[in-house]
Amino acid sequence: MNKIGTQYFRILFLSVVILLAGGNCRAQREGYSVVVYFEGHQITDSLFLLKYRGSHAYRISGQLMKNGKGLFRGEKLLTPGMYAVELKEKGNIAFLISEGASQHFTLSANPARLPLMLRFDRSPENQAFADYQRFMEKTRKDQEALEKRLQNSKNDMDTAKVLNAAYKKLEQERDNKVAAINRQFPGSMLALFVNAVHEGAIPAPDFPMTLANRDNLIRDYYANYTKRHYFDLVDFSDPRITATPLLEQKIDFYFKHAVHPHPDSVRAYVRPLLGKADIHDAVLSQAATFLYELYRGSLLPEHRQVCVDIAEEFILPHRSKFDDNAFVARVEERTRMARLNPVGGKATDLVLQTPEGEKVPLSAVKAPFTILYFFNPGCDACQPVTDRLIRIYKGNKSRGMEVYAVYLNRDRKVWTDYISSKGLDWINVYDPSGTEMVEEKYDIYAMPMIYVLDKDKKVVARDVSVERLPSLLLQRTPLGN
Structure with a gap:
């Protein structure tokens, strides 16, 4: 395994x-x-x-x-x-x-x-499952012991060969156990369960022992094989799986431990998985709902677009397959809000007030790049982001970078004290009357939130993390961090 x-x-x-x-x-x-x-x-x-x-x-x-x-x-x-x-x-x-x-x-x-x-x-199938659990626990311990010995013997070709043979024997025994359960209890919940958990033995890679980076190649081979075949034995056509934790647990583990968190990588694995799940309405509903909520709760702002993609491709066009009408309605509204200020479109203008009472339109900011920053001094997650953004701004202000920082509360004293304590010399604005409806115009569902705008105030990037900001801007102009 x-x-x-x-x-x-x-x-x-x-x-x-x-x-x-x-x-x-x-x-x-x-x-x-x-x-x-x-x-x-x-x-x-x-x-x-x-x-x-x-x-x-x-x-x-x-x-x-x-x-x-x-x-x-x-x-x-x-x-x-x-x-x-x-x-x-x-x-x-x-x-x-x-x-x-x-x-x-x-x-x-x-x-x-x-x-x-x-x-x-009076439950032979359950007794068989209890036996299976004990078998798998013993197999796991034996495999971990072999893996440890293999690590310590990788320079001893003869010993490594013996240990690899023992490891393959354990994998074969595991395959035989699953096959026996399928023969004894065909079509049963036990068969559904063990098949969904079982991944099967991975074919051994054929890399010459003399390769300098052989260990890295082998590790990558096993990781990529697992990603491609992790759901092979899950029966997506059987709706019984939705009445167990199996499907959600496997999806959760897969996307947290096997798939790189970059949005492009996530999309590359979400689509084929939900394509498989679409064989049955109940299975698609559970898988799409779980993935949508998983990435909506992500701490990475870039995952917001992943939610939009799931909604537009697998939820909203198939709303009749979802029993939870309230969930679909929430997704529809969230998706509508997420479409505001899309990348490539012109950012919605804001006319907000400085601490001195001057009104400054976002559209009036003259800069090659403007960082539109929504925050609150009392937000714990905002503190490290603000500190990092200060360093980026100080290193790049002379290159034409500007920050239009929007305070999302109305307590002027708290805000101005924070500006003084942090030495914020960028454009600081807020909406004391609430008439600009900032949170509605930009769908501020979490703080902090960062947009990158070009000189024409078109959106270059939205919901970006501050860590990604220097590399993102570096693609267009040399910036420091």
């Missing part, structure tokens, strides 16, 4: 996912009854039954556990999907319900010794 796959498996199983699914026998009783027994917990505590939708779990029932035992019971069948037993302050044990499977079972576990101490009654 490659490093990304190993890390993902460990993260996924921190919550101890337990499947209750499949089974060839149909339920003989209506409704459901889930008996829970936690060994070694002879206490009275609260138990809650949770239902998953993606990575979110919602409480749907509560019971009191006595002497380590609890019971959830209902007259109606649970709908297919992932559920979890939440034991207060002791973590969750999750399980899946499949259509046609018995919903009358007993779960016995020692929460302090999972997955070792885990047992099921």
Whole structure:
């Protein structure tokens, strides 16, 4: 298992996912009854039954556990999907319900010794999954030990050859385990789960041992192969995956650990992924929603355009595929606002007031480049950005760079004290009456925010980070930082 796959498996199983699914026998009783027994917990505590939708779990029932035992019971069948037993302050044990499977079972576990101490009654598929967890935990430890030995033996060709053979054997055993589960439980939730987690063995690269940069080439090879094939065994046509955390967890791990955060790189991997998800409405809805919110919450301003791209290509044209109409309406409004002041278009003019009461139009600023800076002295995130921008400005003011800094509050004393303490000698303005509607015109959804304008006040770049500013401006004129 490659490093990304190993890390993902460990993260996924921190919550101890337990499947209750499949089974060839149909339920003989209506409704459901889930008996829970936690060994070694002879206490009275609260138990809650949770239902998953993606990575979110919602409480749907509560019971009191006595002497380590609890019971959830209902007259109606649970709908297919992932559920979890939440034991207060002791973590969750999750399980899946499949259509046609018995919903009358007993779960016995020692929460302090999972997955070792885990047992099921009347659920052979769950028992197989518990075995799979134990197998994968042992395989992970064995692979990590081999990787460490390989690092220490890379100059010993004979030892490295033996260790590589042992590593390949472990990968083959893992492949065989997944294949056996698919044969024994075809089409089951267990098969869906292990296939989605499994990545398969990566073909060994063929780089000559004499290459000076062989280690770097091998590392890049494995990283690129993983990025191309990470979702190969995820069944995007099966909507059951949206009722588990699997899809969102894999997407989250992939884009945080395998994909470079540069917007162009993100777009290059978002499009094919959502293209695969578009095979089923529910899968597309969950994947597109998750990715949109993931990058909307990013600290990198450049990711805002990624959200716009996702909205315009995969959400707004397919709004009928999304059950959450309120979410689609929010996306539509955010996208409309994000289209304001696009790159290449002329920036909306602002006529704002200096501390001395003089009104200065943005359009009247004469400079080859103008940095339009929206900030607030009380904003913690603004402090380091302002300090860096001061240094950039001092190094480049003589080259024609100007800053039009817009204070987004109305407390004049706080603002003027800040100007004095920082020695801000650029153009400082604010909107004391609020009539200019600055935040609406520029969709100030977060602070600080930076725009770069050319001499005609056309937008060169928007929502840029201060770290990127010197290199961005250097493309047009020599600037210091």
